[in-house]
Amino acid sequence: MVNELKNIEKISIEIFQEDLITWFKAEQRELPWRKDQDPYKVWVSEIMLQQTRVDTVIPYFNRFIEWFPTIEDLANANDDKVLKAWEGLGYYSRVRNLHSAVKEVNEKYDGQVPNSPKEISNLKGVGPYTAGAILSIAYGIPEPAVDGNVMRVLSRILSIWEDIAKPSTRKVFENAVRQLISHDDPSAFNQALMELGALICTPTSPSCLLCPVRDHCQGFHEGVESELPIKTKKNSQKNVELAAIIVKNEMGKVLIHKRPETGLLANLWEFPNVEIHQPLLMDRTQITDLFKDSFDMNIMLDKGIGQLEHVFSHLIWNIRVYTGTISSDFSEGNGWKYISLDEMEDYAFPVSYHKILKLYNDYTKK
Structure with a gap:
């Protein structure tokens, strides 16, 4: 913190603000959420942009x-339509939290997104970054909005050698933004820092010669811009083996299942699947036994039609895909139902299950 304060003292803050904001207003990308400063649209865009490319x-x-x-x-x-609108973006807890928070805003604040740090931070799924983004961009309140882009930019400008992977480090950067932010135009200032990180001060090979605030950058003058920010690597992803099956009834409809209300991919739909804990020792009979133990389903595997991989931030699914049938005594209910392939458009599925369906469609065309 002391080092960061000293480096801020090396900067002419007013000139830094002017250089940064002037560049942003001339070079900013035309993005749909920038057409107005509607707090609701800013909120939606910021939730979507978490861990997802523009x-x-x-x-x-x-x-x-x-x-x-x-x-x-x-x-x-309704929940299903909201999940369908989000289908393919991933990190579905984001939209579930957004939906819950919006209901609270509609009931408690008469549909107006609150403009105080305390009230907005109490909304479900609204962390310090999202709160700061909404307050500064939509309401012109000089609150910090510190995400990965901002930490990368400021770690270079102020030569901050704190590990940005540590949650406690965020306070260092929030403190820096509070000292640097323009009180005349906090909206443009915060967006400019984000835009600079996205377009110029990129993770690798930053375009320093094009940077509007290069003259203020301690990392550039010290020749260490490529060494910053400091970020320790996360633990390696866990590999999970799954067996998924496409089951059709006599009407040609496909069996699907709604995932639990909590946990990974909550409330999304899927094809029947089970986790295989010993993939090298698992044969087809044992896979059918897993379906019986997990769901009390008498599944008969037909053909293996392929394998696919789906990568999450913390794990990797390796999925074996089969066709098969189910005993005639099976009945719908408890999250299970048959739908036509055309009706799949009305249900929200994770990307991994769209991959399974494509594999199946390609197989049936052979």
């Missing part, structure tokens, strides 16, 4: 706002 988010944001133009529309929407 180019990926744009079509999802446009569709989401088309389906749910206002807080009231989203608050009154």
Whole structure:
């Protein structure tokens, strides 16, 4: 913290603000959530942008706002439609928390996103970054919005050698932003830091010669910009082996299952699947036994149609895909149902299960 304070003293803060904001207003990307400063749209965009690239988010944001133009529309929407609107973005807890928080805003604050740090931070899924982004961008309140981009930029500008992977380090950067932020235009200032990290001060090979605040950058002048930020690596991802099966009934409909209300991919739909704990020792009979033990289902495997991999931030699914049948005494209910392939458009599935369906469709075309 002491080192950071000393390096801030080396900067002419007013000139730094002017250089940064002038660049942003001239070079900012045209993004749909920047067309106005609607707090609801800022909120949705910031939740979507967590752990997701801007180019990926744009079509999802446009569709989401088309389906749910206002807080009231989203608050009154059913869970399945909200998950369907989010389908493919991943990290589904984000949209479940957003939906829950929007309901609270609709009921408690008459549909107006609160503009105080305390009230907005009490909303489900709204952490310090999201709160700061909404307050500064939508309401012009000089609150820090510190994400990975901002920490990378400021670690270089201020030559901060704290490990940004540690949660406690965020306070160092929030303190720095509070001292540097423009009180005349906090919206442009915070967005400019984010934009600088996205376009110029990138994780590898930063474009220092194009940087509007290069003259203020301690890391550049010390020649250590490529060494910053300091970030320890996460633990390696866990590998999980799964067996998934495409089961059709006599009407040609496919059996699907709704995942539990909590945990990974909560409330999304899937094809029947089980985890294989000893993949090298597991044969087809043992897989059918797993279905019986897990779901009390008498599954008969037909053909293995392929394998696929799906990568999460913390684990990797390796999925064996089969076709098969189920005993005639099976009945729908308790999260199980048969749907036609056309009806799948009405249900929210994780990306991994879209991959399974594509594998199945390619197999049936052979």
